[in-house]
Amino acid sequence: MTITPLAQAARPTSRSIRWSPLVGVAAVLVIVLLVARTAQRPSDVVMAIAAAALASVVVASLHDPATDLLAPVPVSVMQRRLLRLALVLVPALLVWVALVVVAPPSLEATSPGPLLAMTAVGVAAGVWSPARRAVLVGASVPVLWFALDMTVPSDVLLGDAAGWWRTDPWPVAAVALGALVAGRRR
Amino acid sequence: MSAAAPALPVSRPRGLTRGVVRAVALAELRRILRNPVLWAGAALSVWMMWSVVPDPDEWAGASYEEIAVSVTPLLLVISLVTAVSFHRERVEVAPDAPVREGTRAIARLVAALPLVGIAVAYAGLLAWRQRDRGGLWLGVEPGRTTEALFTAGELAQPVALAVLAVAVGAVLGRRLPHLVSVVPLLFVVWFLVSVYWLFGHEVVTPFSVLQVQPVRVHAGPATADPLGFPAHWLLEGPGEFSGQWSRVFVSNALGWWHAVWLLGLSAVVGAFAVPKGRTRRWMLAAGSVVAAVGVVAQYAVLP
Numbered sequence: 001m002t003i004t005p006l007a008q009a010a011r012p013t014s015r016s017i018r019w020s021p022l023v024g025v026a027a028v029l030v031i032v033l034l035v036a037r038t039a040q041r042p043s044d045v046v047m048a049i050a051a052a053a054l055a056s057v058v059v060a061s062l063h064d065p066a067t068d069l070l071a072p073v074p075v076s077v078m079q080r081r082l083l084r085l086a087l088v089l090v091p092a093l094l095v096w097v098a099l100v101v102v103a104p105p106s107l108e109a110t111s112p113g114p115l116l117a118m119t120a121v122g123v124a125a126g127v128w129s130p131a132r133r134a135v136l137v138g139a140s141v142p143v144l145w146f147a148l149d150m151t152v153p154s155d156v157l158l159g160d161a162a163g164w165w166r167t168d169p170w171p172v173a174a175v176a177l178g179a180l181v182a183g184r185r186r
Numbered sequence: 187m188s189a190a191a192p193a194l195p196v197s198r199p200r201g202l203t204r205g206v207v208r209a210v211a212l213a214e215l216r217r218i219l220r221n222p223v224l225w226a227g228a229a230l231s232v233w234m235m236w237s238v239v240p241d242p243d244e245w246a247g248a249s250y251e252e253i254a255v256s257v258t259p260l261l262l263v264i265s266l267v268t269a270v271s272f273h274r275e276r277v278e279v280a281p282d283a284p285v286r287e288g289t290r291a292i293a294r295l296v297a298a299l300p301l302v303g304i305a306v307a308y309a310g311l312l313a314w315r316q317r318d319r320g321g322l323w324l325g326v327e328p329g330r331t332t333e334a335l336f337t338a339g340e341l342a343q344p345v346a347l348a349v350l351a352v353a354v355g356a357v358l359g360r361r362l363p364h365l366v367s368v369v370p371l372l373f374v375v376w377f378l379v380s381v382y383w384l385f386g387h388e389v390v391t392p393f394s395v396l397q398v399q400p401v402r403v404h405a406g407p408a409t410a411d412p413l414g415f416p417a418h419w420l421l422e423g424p425g426e427f428s429g430q431w432s433r434v435f436v437s438n439a440l441g442w443w444h445a446v447w448l449l450g451l452s453a454v455v456g457a458f459a460v461p462k463g464r465t466r467r468w469m470l471a472a473g474s475v476v477a478a479v480g481v482v483a484q485y486a487v488l489p
Contacts, residue, residue, distance in 0.1 A: 021367040025374050032378050035390075040427045041383045049377045056370035063366045136366050143373040147259050150377075151230045153237050 005075050006083050013080075014087050016066065022057050022088065026095045029053070033102045047109040048166060050099055052146040054092045055118030059126060060139040061088040078127075078184045085123065092119075113169030118142040120176035121165070127183040206285050210293035218267050218297060227263025228304060231256050235315055240323045240332075246422050247400060247434060250322040250334055251382065253312070254398045257344045258380040260308060261351040262372055264301045268355030269368045271297065272459060275360050291360075291460045298352045305348030309341045324400065325434045328412055329421030339441020340399060346448035347396065351376075353456030360459045392484035395451075397444045402432040403489055435489060443483040450477025 029050045036043040061084055064070070070080065093112060100110045119142075126138025145165060152159040165172050218224065234256035240249040271294050275287065283290070313336060316322060321333030354375065358368045379385070385394035388401050405415055408424040410431050415421060420434035453473025457466045 018364065018367055020362075021370055025370055028374055028378060032381070032384060035384050039384050039387070043381075043384075045381055046378065046384075049374065049381070053370050053374040053377075056373060060364075060366040060370060063364055065364075136369070139366050139369045143262075143369055146373070146377070147227075147230055147262070151234050151237075151259065 005073075006079060009075070009080070009083060010087065013083055016064070017061050017084065017087060019091075021060060022054075022091060022095065025053050025057055026098070029095075029099055030102055033099060033104075037102075037104045043104050043107055044109045047099065047103065047107065048114065048146065048149075050096070051109075051112075051114040051166075052118055052142040054095060054115055055122055055142040056139045058085065058088050058092050058119045059122035059142070060135060061085070062123070062126060062138065063135040077186075081123070081127075085119075089119065109166070111169070113173070114166050117165045117169035117173040117176065118145065120173045120180065121145070124176040124179040124183070127180060127186050203289060206289055207293045207296060210285065210290055211296040214271050214294050214297035215300060218271060218301070221267045221270065224263050224267050224301075224304075227259040227266075228308070230259035231308065232311065234259070235312060240319070244323070245425070246326045246330075247322075247324045250324050250400070251398045253316070253322065254336075254340070254343075255380045255382060255396065256312075257305075257308065257347065258376055258396070260305065260344075261347055262376040264298075264305070264348055264351040265355030265358070265372045265376065266368070268294075268298050268301065268352045269359030269372065270365065272356045272359030273362075273365050273368070276363065287461045288463065288465060291356075295352070295356070295456075295459075298356070301352060302345060302348045305345045309344045312336065312344070313341055324436070325420035326423050328417075329415065329419045329434070331420060334436070337436065337438035337441055339438040339443075339445065340436075341441075342445045343397065343441060343448070346445035346452075350395070350448050350452040350455065353452040353459065356459035357455055388488055392444070392447065392481045392488075394444075395448070397441070399440065400434040400436045401440070401488065402428070403435050404430055405433040406431040433489070437487055439487045440484055443480050443487060445480075447477050447480025447484065450474065450480055453477075 029046070032046055033043060036046055062081055064080065064084065067077075092115070096112050096115055100107065103110075122138045122141045124138075125141040126134045129137040145162065148158075149162040149166070152162050154160060154163065235253055238249050238253040238256065272291075275290065275294075316335050321331070321335050323330070323332050324334040325331060355368075355372065358371060359365070362368055362371075379395040382394075382396055382398035385391060385396075386398060386401065388403055391397055391401055400420065402422060405419065405421065406412075408429055408431065412421055412423070412431060415431070415433070420436070422428065422432045422434050424430055450473045453469045454477060455473075457469035457473065460466050460469070
């Protein structure tokens with residue numbers, strides 16, 4: 001059984017995670033959304049940035065300085081990844097809820113779907129990337145995808161696809177989870 | 187029998203330091219320019235710039251504002267590649283190098299100068315693109331133009347922002363223990379400042395990072411006769427986001443003073459990328475003064 005070792009590892013793992021990026025990103029987003037309450041403009045784009053940034057933070061938390069040290073333990077890499085994800089994803093979702101509460105009342109993008117879709121895609125990209133740069137690649141994917149979404153005109157096919165993480169987050173998350181399951185032994 | 191390496195002199199001849207700076211800077215520059223992320227970001231910015239085309243259905247000044255934001259991906263990648271460079275300071279062998287950290291930091295900053303050069307080229311391309319299109323649209327009748335071009339002050343902003351991007355990347359790369367943590371922080375910083383309408387109010391705009399002109403200044407109530415405003419004013423009427431007539435204010439001086447504010451801010455931020463000591467204190471003091479002058483001058487310029 002691996003549940004017990006994972007439960008025992010939860011506390012030291014949470015100590016090894018660097019929480020400053022999540023705190024820093026959350027603080028900046030809260031400040032900007034408070035400013036947005038005074039502006040009479042839509043703030044959905046701020047929430048889209050928040051989703052991509054939080055997803056990048058969650059994926060970045062997979063960086064484990066003790067990877068080599070823990071390699072021989074009888075808990076797989078994927079299980080250790082899932083433990084880290086669970087430990088960071090819950091606070092990230094709480095931050096999301098806080099952002100929705102702070103955001104102007106006119107906000108429409110309140111679903112955490114884009115955040116979860118980006119997270120799943122980032123983790124899947126990290127799992128299938130070369131081990132040396134896996135987490136860096138995974139954490140960069142939400143950033144890159146968002147940049148493409150903002151850059152590519154929506155009237156071309158690529159522009160349409162670049163927006164799927166916002167418009168159809170659940171199918172995107174499902175595909176990413178499929179890739180994750182396929183790479184569970186990596 | 188034992189062999190001991192002779193201790194390095196505490197102070198070196200100026201020529202030797204200059205040679206070390208040149209050598210480290212050239213090595214860093216090669217690494218920076220070989221990073222494909224830099225060129226991908228630059229390409230995205232140019233693509234964004236090219237995709238901005240005035241549309242009859244746009245709100246007043248949309249293309250003029252959006253084209254200013256297209257620099258965002260370039261700024262992000264400038265910060266990223268600078269962060270990668272400064273993160274090498276955290277490699278365990280760095281403290282044992284026979285070159286002081288301050289010298290290495292200066293060399294890395296020198297290596298980042300061509301990144302500012304890329305921003306200069308981008309600003310030149312931006313100016314050419316606007317002229318090639320015959321200008322952009324600003325304002326509504328009776329205060330409207332279809333031949334609006336960025337002023338020199340507005341074109342200076344991408345260059346000043348590139349300096350700030352270098353400073354931000356240097357600090358985060360030097361101070362954060364893991365490079366992977368830098369990615370989301372830089373992303374959120376640069377893409378949030380690109381949500382320009384949040385920081386466009388006349389009170390906030392001097393402190394903004396990416397200042398997108400025009401600034402809207404109250405001209406009269408919704409019931410006012412727009413023909414009664416001075417003929418040279420560009421105007422924006424009451425609409426979805428505003429219940430008044432506004433003067434659409436574009437200023438060359440405002441752009442230049444904002445660049446001054448950005449350079450001061452860059453010195454203050456960049457100070458934390460160099461080791462404690464005289465250089466950092468000098469950068470903090472000079473940067474604070476320059477930034478304050480920039481902000482005060484912007485308020486003086488605003489109507």
